[in-house]
Amino acid sequence: MKGRRLSIHGLQASRYGVEDLELPLGQLICLCGGVASGAHALAQEVLLGESRRRFLRALSPQEREQLGGLGYPVEMTGADGLPPAQPLPAPGAHGRVLDVLHVRSDLARILRSLSQTSCSDCGDLCRQLDDDQAVELLQGEEAVSARSLVVAPMRLTQPPTDSVYDELVRAGFPRVLVEGQVARIDADDAEGRALTRRVSRLDVVIDRLVPSEATPSRLGEAIRNARAMAQGQALVRIEQDGSERWFSRQFSCRACGWQGEQPLWDRWLEGIDLLDQLDSEGEPDRANETRLAGRPVWDLAGCSIGELDLWLVDVGEHAAEDHKSLIGHCRSKLTPALELGLGSIGLWRSWNRLAFGERTLLSVAVAIASRLGGLMYVVQHPLSGLDDSSLSRTLHGLSRLVEAGGTVVYVDAAPAVVAKAQLVIDMATADADSPTEIPPRSDGASEGVLILRPRPRSRGGDLANLDPGLELDLPLGQLVCVDGPSGSGKSALLWQIARALSGSGGDADYAIDGTHLRRCIALNDVIDHARPQTLMQLLTLGRDLARLFAATPLAQEHQIPAQWFELERPGGRCARCEGQGEILHRLDFVEDLLVVCPECEGRRFKEEIFPATLRGASMVDLLEMTVAEAERFLHREKRMHAILQAATASGLGAMPLMTSTRSVDRLVVQRAVVAGYAGRADQRDLFLLERPGEGEHEHGARQTHDVLRKLVSRGATVLATRAQAVTPDTADWHLLLGPGSGVEGGRLVSSKSTASAA
Numbered sequence: 001m002k003g004r005r006l007s008i009h010g011l012q013a014s015r016y017g018v019e020d021l022e023l024p025l026g027q028l029i030c031l032c033g034g035v036a037s038g039a040h041a042l043a044q045e046v047l048l049g050e051s052r053r054r055f056l057r058a059l060s061p062q063e064r065e066q067l068g069g070l071g072y073p074v075e076m077t078g079a080d081g082l083p084p085a086q087p088l089p090a091p092g093a094h095g096r097v098l099d100v101l102h103v104r105s106d107l108a109r110i111l112r113s114l115s116q117t118s119c120s121d122c123g124d125l126c127r128q129l130d131d132d133q134a135v136e137l138l139q140g141e142e143a144v145s146a147r148s149l150v151v152a153p154m155r156l157t158q159p160p161t162d163s164v165y166d167e168l169v170r171a172g173f174p175r176v177l178v179e180g181q182v183a184r185i186d187a188d189d190a191e192g193r194a195l196t197r198r199v200s201r202l203d204v205v206i207d208r209l210v211p212s213e214a215t216p217s218r219l220g221e222a223i224r225n226a227r228a229m230a231q232g233q234a235l236v237r238i239e240q241d242g243s244e245r246w247f248s249r250q251f252s253c254r255a256c257g258w259q260g261e262q263p264l265w266d267r268w269l270e271g272i273d274l275l276d277q278l279d280s281e282g283e284p285d286r287a288n289e290t291r292l293a294g295r296p297v298w299d300l301a302g303c304s305i306g307e308l309d310l311w312l313v314d315v316g317e318h319a320a321e322d323h324k325s326l327i328g329h330c331r332s333k334l335t336p337a338l339e340l341g342l343g344s345i346g347l348w349r350s351w352n353r354l355a356f357g358e359r360t361l362l363s364v365a366v367a368i369a370s371r372l373g374g375l376m377y378v379v380q381h382p383l384s385g386l387d388d389s390s391l392s393r394t395l396h397g398l399s400r401l402v403e404a405g406g407t408v409v410y411v412d413a414a415p416a417v418v419a420k421a422q423l424v425i426d427m428a429t430a431d432a433d434s435p436t437e438i439p440p441r442s443d444g445a446s447e448g449v450l451i452l453r454p455r456p457r458s459r460g461g462d463l464a465n466l467d468p469g470l471e472l473d474l475p476l477g478q479l480v481c482v483d484g485p486s487g488s489g490k491s492a493l494l495w496q497i498a499r500a501l502s503g504s505g506g507d508a509d510y511a512i513d514g515t516h517l518r519r520c521i522a523l524n525d526v527i528d529h530a531r532p533q534t535l536m537q538l539l540t541l542g543r544d545l546a547r548l549f550a551a552t553p554l555a556q557e558h559q560i561p562a563q564w565f566e567l568e569r570p571g572g573r574c575a576r577c578e579g580q581g582e583i584l585h586r587l588d589f590v591e592d593l594l595v596v597c598p599e600c601e602g603r604r605f606k607e608e609i610f611p612a613t614l615r616g617a618s619m620v621d622l623l624e625m626t627v628a629e630a631e632r633f634l635h636r637e638k639r640m641h642a643i644l645q646a647a648t649a650s651g652l653g654a655m656p657l658m659t660s661t662r663s664v665d666r667l668v669v670q671r672a673v674v675a676g677y678a679g680r681a682d683q684r685d686l687f688l689l690e691r692p693g694e695g696e697h698e699h700g701a702r703q704t705h706d707v708l709r710k711l712v713s714r715g716a717t718v719l720a721t722r723a724q725a726v727t728p729d730t731a732d733w734h735l736l737l738g739p740g741s742g743v744e745g746g747r748l749v750s751s752k753s754t755a756s757a758a
Ligand SMILES: [Zn+2]
Pocket: 119, 120, 121, 122, 123, 124, 253, 254, 255, 256, 257, 258
């Protein structure tokens, strides 16, 4: 998990406080902010919600429905590396403490295998045996080494008639056991018939066994046959001493055949609570008492987690080897709870009645016990609400989850709690929609310098071929070409810079200092993870356009909310295709089929919103405009105009805004994504881009270069690896890594302004 990260790009809603988020996995992370802050929405809706949606998408529609449906997607351009997320505590948890710990069925199995119930008639042990257990038990006794009879004790509602005897004979069973003697019944005047005329139980002899090599298999077959005939009962008589043993499929006494009630643990499996049973039945029946390691099972009703654990230690000492693992499994679920100081909590306490601190601790303990690596745990409540003791225990538990490969995210604003995190994302300063917009610089230059230095305690895990001692000073506000032979560490350098800047301080190999950079945007990630959408969305125009349309007189009059004009959210978009304008049919054996949506005929919106017009153009009219047309049409809207201008300059002018990214080249997506930032980039932004315009012809490369220039002209810094669109000749700064590739690379060869070189 170390070294892996999740990244989320282009969050559209301002309530999240950020547009992009990069988090290293495998850490204890605090989103610093109150519950009403963007931090909370980010944790709940984006991290937890989006992960849940991904999980649900893999299920069938019915299963999804049962789990509450997919919910609305978070509007964003992409998310990568999002692990399965789990809320702590799980909001749906209920039942008793032993259910939350998942030990109810373990306990039932332990009781089934290891508890002992005395017969209320003779005091001997009662048991319930399946066929295999019965044979196994028999083989351990005298039966295999002595002559024995296997008998089916058939219970009859009335004394047997001749037809009963005839049928048994026809089935191949001509003998019965009566008063300890075998008698025949295969003739009308046979002795067996005479002796059993008046009984209501007929002991039919199934097999007579003389010890031999074949005994075990014959024994098994005989018991199966007997139990099939006698409603689950088989009786074995040892001829040597006349003793009898019962082998019942039901719960019964082995000595006298007495059949007891359905035992306690079977009812447990049905979810009946011991406490309810005590309530309804009052004082338990002591004569028919079930014991576990010598203690009455009823004692479980008053057990705490710690007491149960001690009891299980006792049980384990007397258990056979194969039962020890069952006990060990059950105890392993209790251990984390004990280690977190929850030993005194009663097993039967109701989850809903536990204190907040106990619930939090218990769910952390359950998460530790589940041993699932790689999950992301999102803590549901501010930890600062806990008392000191619970807090330190909870933090201890959370760090154990991290040690086990998990990622923990919690939202808090209390300094003492924030300080416990390995990584703090300060949502207040990371606010992308800060009200004080810094105007773009006109001269294109910035005083800032990016200073990269090795971190002393670097582990060097992700350095690739980079020199661990690499030192670098780069001017900000310039277009930097990162150059060098293939394998000399160009991509690794960009990756390291992104890592050092995105807050994963504890994990980065270099420290970056002396800058006022606010955002680091890895453009390749944004481009690679853009989902199918329109050019309008890719250019990040959706929100602004929706706001414009919602302000039109007709929309005001009919109170159409802004979201109705957005494709990402339901309301105004076509419900059939969810604003896609086309419907994807996934076919089993041939390529997927994309057809125009029959409902909206590709227009993506419902007819209801068509009457709302902006200077004569409806939303659909606008979508049908080309980028260049829209640029002219929206010339008064500063931000959108800047974006459209950049898009036109980069050669996208002739494309309609409704163009689907499904149908265009990746290089077009690259230019559109960059153009989208042209409306909001400023000197606090650092853009990283690998291989810009790679594979483009000269003209296209020039256009990609121009759109990157738009970012620089707004004061932003662009670091790009050398490719068609950014070369030492066209960039402002030339950074050369080398001298060779692999182990020969990774060092700084030169770093200089291209102007001074000329
Ligand atoms: Zn008995």
